[in-house]
Amino acid sequence: MPSVRPRAPAAPVAKVLVMVLERSRIFPARLLGAALTLLAASCGSGGDGVNAAPIVQADGGAEAGPSVGTMPCTVNTGFPGDNQCIQVPPADKGYQFHYGPSNYADAAEMAKYTLQPNEETTDCVFFKTQNDADLYFNEYHSRLRPGSHHMLLYIQSTQVADGGPGPCNQVLSRNLFGATSPTMDVTNDSNAPENDGMASRIPPHQQVVMQMHVINTGSKPILREGWANIVFTDKANVKTIADPIFFLAGVAMSVQPGQTVTNHGTATVPNNAAPDFRLAVAIPHYHAHTTRFTAYKVTGGVKTPILEQYGTLGVAGDPELVHFDSVTKNNPIDTSKGVPGAYSGDVYLKPGDQIQWECVQTNDGKGINGAPLTTPLQFTEQAYTGEMCNLFGMYAPSLDPTGDGTWKSLVNP
Numbered sequence: 001m002p003s004v005r006p007r008a009p010a011a012p013v014a015k016v017l018v019m020v021l022e023r024s025r026i027f028p029a030r031l032l033g034a035a036l037t038l039l040a041a042s043c044g045s046g047g048d049g050v051n052a053a054p055i056v057q058a059d060g061g062a063e064a065g066p067s068v069g070t071m072p073c074t075v076n077t078g079f080p081g082d083n084q085c086i087q088v089p090p091a092d093k094g095y096q097f098h099y100g101p102s103n104y105a106d107a108a109e110m111a112k113y114t115l116q117p118n119e120e121t122t123d124c125v126f127f128k129t130q131n132d133a134d135l136y137f138n139e140y141h142s143r144l145r146p147g148s149h150h151m152l153l154y155i156q157s158t159q160v161a162d163g164g165p166g167p168c169n170q171v172l173s174r175n176l177f178g179a180t181s182p183t184m185d186v187t188n189d190s191n192a193p194e195n196d197g198m199a200s201r202i203p204p205h206q207q208v209v210m211q212m213h214v215i216n217t218g219s220k221p222i223l224r225e226g227w228a229n230i231v232f233t234d235k236a237n238v239k240t241i242a243d244p245i246f247f248l249a250g251v252a253m254s255v256q257p258g259q260t261v262t263n264h265g266t267a268t269v270p271n272n273a274a275p276d277f278r279l280a281v282a283i284p285h286y287h288a289h290t291t292r293f294t295a296y297k298v299t300g301g302v303k304t305p306i307l308e309q310y311g312t313l314g315v316a317g318d319p320e321l322v323h324f325d326s327v328t329k330n331n332p333i334d335t336s337k338g339v340p341g342a343y344s345g346d347v348y349l350k351p352g353d354q355i356q357w358e359c360v361q362t363n364d365g366k367g368i369n370g371a372p373l374t375t376p377l378q379f380t381e382q383a384y385t386g387e388m389c390n391l392f393g394m395y396a397p398s399l400d401p402t403g404d405g406t407w408k409s410l411v412n413p
Contacts, residue, residue: 067139067141067185067187067231068089068090068093068094068229068231069086069089069094069139069140069141069185069229069230069231070086070141070185070229071086071087071089072085072086072087073085073086073087075104077104077110077223079145079221079222079223080145080146080222080223081144081145081146081182081222081223081225084143084144084145084182084183084225084227085143085227086141086143086227086229088229089229089231092232093231093232094137094139094229094230094231094232095229095230096227096228096229097153097210097227097228097229097230098225098226098227098228099125099151099165099210099212099224099225099226100113100145100223100224100225100226100227101113101223101225110223112165113165113223113224113225114221114222114223114224115147115214115216115221115222115223115224116216116221117216117217117218117219117220117221118216118217118368118369118371119215119216120213120214120215120216120368120382120383120384121213121214121224122168122211122212122213122214122381123164123165123166123167123168123211123212124164124165124166124167124168124170124209124210124211124212125163125164125165125166125209125210126160126161126162126163126164126207126208126209127162127208127210128159128162128205128206128207128208129202129204129205129206129208130205131202131204131205132204132205133204134201134202134203134204134235135201135202135232136199136200136201136202136232136233136234136235136238137199137200137202137230137231137232137233138187138188138198138199138200138231138233139186139187139230139231139233140177140184140185140186140187140228140229140230140231141184141185141186141228141229141231142179142183142184142226142227142228142229143182143183143226143227143228144179144181144182144183144225144226144227145182145222145223145224145225145226146182146222147214147215147216147217147218147222147224148179148182148212148213148214148224148226149180149213149214149215149316149383150178150179150180150211150212150213150285151178151179151180151210151211151212151213151226151228152175152178152210152211152212152213153175153176153177153178153208153209153210153211153228154174154175154176154208154209154211155174155176155203155206155207155208155209156170156174156207156208156209157207158207159207160207165212168209168211170209170211174244174404174405174406175244175246175392175406176200176202176208176244177200177228177230177244178392179226179228180283180285180317180318180319181318181319181320181321184321186281186321190323190325190327190328191327192325192326192327192328193326194276194278194325194326194346195280195325196239197237197238197239197240198238198239198240198241198242198280198396199233199237199238199240199241199242200241200242200243200394201241201401212224212226213381213383215316215368215383215384217316217368217369240396240397240398241396241397241398241401241405242280242394242395242396242397242398243394243395243396243398243399243400243401243405243406243407244392244393244394244395244405244406244407245267245279245282245355245391245392245393245394245395245406245407245408246392246406246407246408246409247265247267247355247357247390247391247392247408247409247411248265248379248388248389248390248409248410248411249263249264249265249357249358249359249389249390249391249409249411250263250265250359250361250379250387250388250389250411251379251410251411252379253361253377253378253379253387253389254376254377254378255289255361255362255363255376255377255378255387256363256376257363257364257365257373257374257375257376258363258364258365259362259363260360260361260362260363261360261361262358262359262360262361263358263359263361263389264356264357264358264411265356265357265358265389265391265409265411266354266355266356266409266411267354267355267356267391267407267408267409268352268353268354268409269349269350269351269352269353269354269355270351270399270407271351271352272351272399273349273350273351273399274397275350276348276397277348277349277350277395277396277397278324278346278347278348278349278395278396279297279306279324279347279349279355279393279395280323280324280325280393280394280395280396281321281322281323281324281393281394282295282306282307282321282322282324282391282392282393283319283320283321283322283391283392283393284307284309284317284319284357284359284390284391284392285317285319285388285390285391285392286311286317286319286359286361286387286388286389286390287316287317287382287383287384287386287387287388288311288313288314288315288316288317288383288384289311289313289361289362289363289364289377289387290311290317290359290360290361290387290389291310291311291312291313291360291361291362292308292309292310292311292359292360293307293308293309293310293311293319293357293358293359293360293389294307294308294335294357294358295307295308295355295356295357295391296355296356296357297343297347297349297353297354297355298353298354298355298356299349299350299353299354300353303356304343305333305335305343306324306342306343306347306355307322307333307341307342307343308333308335308340308341308342309340310338310340313362313364313366314364314366314370314384316383316384317383320340321393322342322393324342324343324344324345324346324347325345325346326345326346328344329344330342330343330344332344355391357389357391358389359387359389361377361387361389363376363377367384367385368383368384368385373385395407
């Protein structure tokens with residue numbers, strides 16, 4: 001399991017970061033997964049994980065150039081994706097979650113994270129945070145090696161021993177953030193005024209799980225690895241807490257070979273939603289048998305498409321993160337031409353309004369690399385022999401800013 005050591009502690013967050021354990025844009029973010037390394041680099045050949053060079057600043061203090069969350073580091077494993085490595089941020093600016101080997105020179109350690117051709121695996125690393133106070137962040141950056149289907153980070157109430165990678169035995173309590181594409185950078189780069197001061201929170205002393213789903217469709221072994229950096233924001237700058245949406249549909253699906261179905265989901269805005277309640281970010285999650293994913297805002301009985309994306313049969317889905325605010329201009333939806341797109345503007349909602357979503361899913365009788373598939377598609381992690389119809393993202397303001405504010409919907413349990 002990757003080692004977790006903080007850098008030399010820095011003033012305001014020293015106590016919070018002293019012992020925190022292992023492995024978009026997040027605060028509005030996506031599904032994330034895998035093993036976790038907090039303040040550990042694994043970005044080099046050393047075994048302690050803390051070997052990334054410090055950020056060079058141009059003017060004696062103010063950072064210049066790329067974000068502290070995206071500074072590259074150098075690894076040379078011989079596996080595809082070495083260029084994805086990013087450095088650990090300085091301890092007073094953020095920290096890193098890492099899934100992957102703690103020592104690239106250790107053959108046994110490398111073997112734990114190596115995946116052979118036509119193999120697929122989903123597993124987790126477990127750890128407990130040691131922060132004594134809430135942490136806030138409004139910037140998130142992740143990098144995944146080729147073959148990664150998703151990376152997910154969540155908090156659960158069930159306590160387990162630190163370690164991994166191993167079976168997840170998932171008891172999801174609160175999804176923090178995640179990624180489903182090789183590179184994701186989440187910031188308030190639109191400068192929308194309603195996003196000013198919006199941040200996500202990590203409570204103290206949590207049981208954290210980091211999950212990673214990797215598929216090797218190639219002819220050579222690959223290395224399972226991902227890096228995720230969050231960048232802190234001072235509590236004094238936080239005006240609004242954003243929390244995740246966690247919408248699942250088709251949980252009871254059984255799509256027979258040769259059959260096409262449309263799975264539907266509905267999430268209703270709770271009665272305690274604030275007057276400025278809105279969906280800030282959304283990203284679909286589906287597998288290799290989904291050809292269309294559409295989400296709608298339903299208010300006052302009027303159904304408005306807000307997001308539409310398309311998949312290709314036989315190809316594991318790579319959905320895109322969509323931002324909804326007063327500045328971001330998304331490509332318009334054109335269903336008649338099969339052009340993906342999204343609504344432009346804020347998606348405000350009031351109690352009783354709904355977010356609805358649907359997936360068109362076909363069991364064409366083909367699995368990974370075209371292998372025969374004779375079983376029904378069921379709601380499973382396997383990207384080629386199972387399916388999902390989920391919507392993830394972030395909303396604000398939080399329904400429960402001091403507790404578990406996840407807006408959840410589970411359809412067809």
